[in-house]
Amino acid sequence: MASIPVTVLTGFLGAGKTTLLNRVLTENHGRRFAVIVNEFGEIGIDNELVVSSNEEIYLMNNGCICCSVRGDLIRVLAGLAKRRGAYDAVLLETTGLADPASIVQTFAMDEDTREAFRLDSVTTVVDALHFTRHAAENRQVLEQVVYADLVILNKTDLVAPDVLADIRSTVKRVNDTTQIVAAVRCDVPIATLLDRDAFDIGKLLFGKPSTADAAPGNHIEAHGIESVSLTHDGPLDAERLGDFLRELLQTKGQDIYRCKGIMDVAQAKQRFIFHGVHMFLETAWGALWTEGETRQSLAVFIGRDLDREALKQGLAGCAAREKNA
Amino acid sequence: MTFAPDAELPGLFLDNCNAYVAGCAFADDGETIAYALGDGRIALVDPETAETEFVAAHTGAVLCLAASPKGFLSGGDDGRVMLTSLETGTRELAAFPGQWVEHVAACATGRVLAATVGKQVVLFTGDDLAPSLLPELPSTIAGLAASPDGRALAASHYDGVTVYAPPRPGSTGNRLDGPGSNLTLVFSPDGGKMGLATQDKSVRVYDLENSAGYLLEGYPAKVRCLSFSSDSNTLWTGGEQAFVGWPVGAETDPATREALVFGAFEHGLLGTVAAHPVLPLVAGGFDGGVVFMGSVDRRGAAPLFALQSHRVTCLAWSPDGRLLAGGSDGGPAFFLRLA
Numbered sequence: 001m002a003s004i005p006v007t008v009l010t011g012f013l014g015a016g017k018t019t020l021l022n023r024v025l026t027e028n029h030g031r032r033f034a035v036i037v038n039e040f041g042e043i044g045i046d047n048e049l050v051v052s053s054n055e056e057i058y059l060m061n062n063g064c065i066c067c068s069v070r071g072d073l074i075r076v077l078a079g080l081a082k083r084r085g086a087y088d089a090v091l092l093e094t095t096g097l098a099d100p101a102s103i104v105q106t107f108a109m110d111e112d113t114r115e116a117f118r119l120d121s122v123t124t125v126v127d128a129l130h131f132t133r134h135a136a137e138n139r140q141v142l143e144q145v146v147y148a149d150l151v152i153l154n155k156t157d158l159v160a161p162d163v164l165a166d167i168r169s170t171v172k173r174v175n176d177t178t179q180i181v182a183a184v185r186c187d188v189p190i191a192t193l194l195d196r197d198a199f200d201i202g203k204l205l206f207g208k209p210s211t212a213d214a215a216p217g218n219h220i221e222a223h224g225i226e227s228v229s230l231t232h233d234g235p236l237d238a239e240r241l242g243d244f245l246r247e248l249l250q251t252k253g254q255d256i257y258r259c260k261g262i263m264d265v266a267q268a269k270q271r272f273i274f275h276g277v278h279m280f281l282e283t284a285w286g287a288l289w290t291e292g293e294t295r296q297s298l299a300v301f302i303g304r305d306l307d308r309e310a311l312k313q314g315l316a317g318c319a320a321r322e323k324n325a
Numbered sequence: 326m327t328f329a330p331d332a333e334l335p336g337l338f339l340d341n342c343n344a345y346v347a348g349c350a351f352a353d354d355g356e357t358i359a360y361a362l363g364d365g366r367i368a369l370v371d372p373e374t375a376e377t378e379f380v381a382a383h384t385g386a387v388l389c390l391a392a393s394p395k396g397f398l399s400g401g402d403d404g405r406v407m408l409t410s411l412e413t414g415t416r417e418l419a420a421f422p423g424q425w426v427e428h429v430a431a432c433a434t435g436r437v438l439a440a441t442v443g444k445q446v447v448l449f450t451g452d453d454l455a456p457s458l459l460p461e462l463p464s465t466i467a468g469l470a471a472s473p474d475g476r477a478l479a480a481s482h483y484d485g486v487t488v489y490a491p492p493r494p495g496s497t498g499n500r501l502d503g504p505g506s507n508l509t510l511v512f513s514p515d516g517g518k519m520g521l522a523t524q525d526k527s528v529r530v531y532d533l534e535n536s537a538g539y540l541l542e543g544y545p546a547k548v549r550c551l552s553f554s555s556d557s558n559t560l561w562t563g564g565e566q567a568f569v570g571w572p573v574g575a576e577t578d579p580a581t582r583e584a585l586v587f588g589a590f591e592h593g594l595l596g597t598v599a600a601h602p603v604l605p606l607v608a609g610g611f612d613g614g615v616v617f618m619g620s621v622d623r624r625g626a627a628p629l630f631a632l633q634s635h636r637v638t639c640l641a642w643s644p645d646g647r648l649l650a651g652g653s654d655g656g657p658a659f660f661l662r663l664a
Binding site: 001051052054056058059060061069071072074075076079081082083084085110111112 | 344345347363364385386387388402423424425427464465467483504505506523524525527546547549635654
């Protein structure tokens, strides 16, 4: 059974989420959408299948203090599954203050949800005019960028180029692999938003660590949130790597929003892939290393007040002790 | 379109409803089976003749279904609660535009007809079945069940279950603790116990007579279905690639409680389960579409047939236990006459 793609539209209050939503719905693309909105707002939504859902965040009883799922999302998607065939994809518009972490965790942790649906993209609308002030006042503004695979930099006609440059560098600093698209009144081609498959563990995107490290500081308050990219040459020990990641997330998971990595594990023909959201960690075997390819491990940690040196050391400590052919 | 006999298994009748089968139920006289469909229709089937009548009960999907002596009670994503029977057709009991009616419950005595809308239980009382909303619960209701005698109605929600005994307009109910996100809820046939599935791959049992409760754990997946045996002493659950039956009778020492597990099926989880109303049998629908029959005496189960679907979504026995009905997410539905 093919899973139905879900696109999450997030962004701070007034950033332009509803404008974007209506743009997607009114463009002639031949797709039928089911739309989940937080509440029926004043701006009408021009679509047949609109569901209102109030955010209900439920903690899990699995000993993980930051594992939460969106109970309302599980319920609404289960209901929409009964109308399979009446729509091709789902658009989920969050509140301006929503934390995408629980949405991402819902798709990762609830079997029923992940069986019928797949998280295709988290698209975050950034209000260029107010980003600097909003980011200073609310950490959520940056957290929404952390989980985005696509950032729509909106209202670019209202600000000076140096402000845009500041915002871009901040976005890159907290999430160096996200795609940034500049827009005026969210006028982005709809094809940019759909069929991204950005949360497929086999297709994780990675930036260039060198450029991410070079993202300069600027006038925007980042609340200590940054992205740390690391590389490691030489094979790692699978068991030690697993222990390191588990231990790290167990103790620092609250501050580590996301982590992902494509690792070279000793004696493995395939890439070892991991992806985590707070304490929740998912692992898989990825594509085969090809003959003669330089096997390099690449990991990214995004979080608050990360200790780059400790992460680097930790990763280095996972090195396979001896080279067995 | 009508149910046709299967070529291989005597007594089996199959049909494709061409919509998600959200639920099925037997009228209390066993003479009508209702199937609730994802396109808003309810199929009413006479199991004697296999004649099928479709009633357009809802405009969106039918989300839930329950049988009562007054007719089949259903809720839909059109926000309406409907009462449907072959004799009187379908009529609206209440409408909550813009909301979903995700759960309905009724009992065989006809004493309770109830539905949920968001955080509230709706009771339908009096000769005219007038709706009355009970006070709001702390979160959206994720499960609703009526005891077979109608003396109690219970709703599950975040961090607990609220029991209304008796269910009356205006009653605030009695809150039972149950930390976390709580889902499917069932009463035992004797009304003395409740089983509750949680988001955390566990099942909570409430012993209402002794005001006790305990947690059953060890599932590899979220439990989607629960069913008490006819003697109320075994709780059958899904959440495993097999049938899982927990002894929940008073004579079982909690410290040594161990589940009876049989009917292992390596291709999918048990997604729906229904204990026979009289005999020590249990029917189960596994992901992949296979329907199994388990025998408690033999401690084993065998596949009966497979539906061309991904998941078996519902199973129900006729009150006398001579018929089994069920449906699936892809549209195929069945009923089976037991020899």
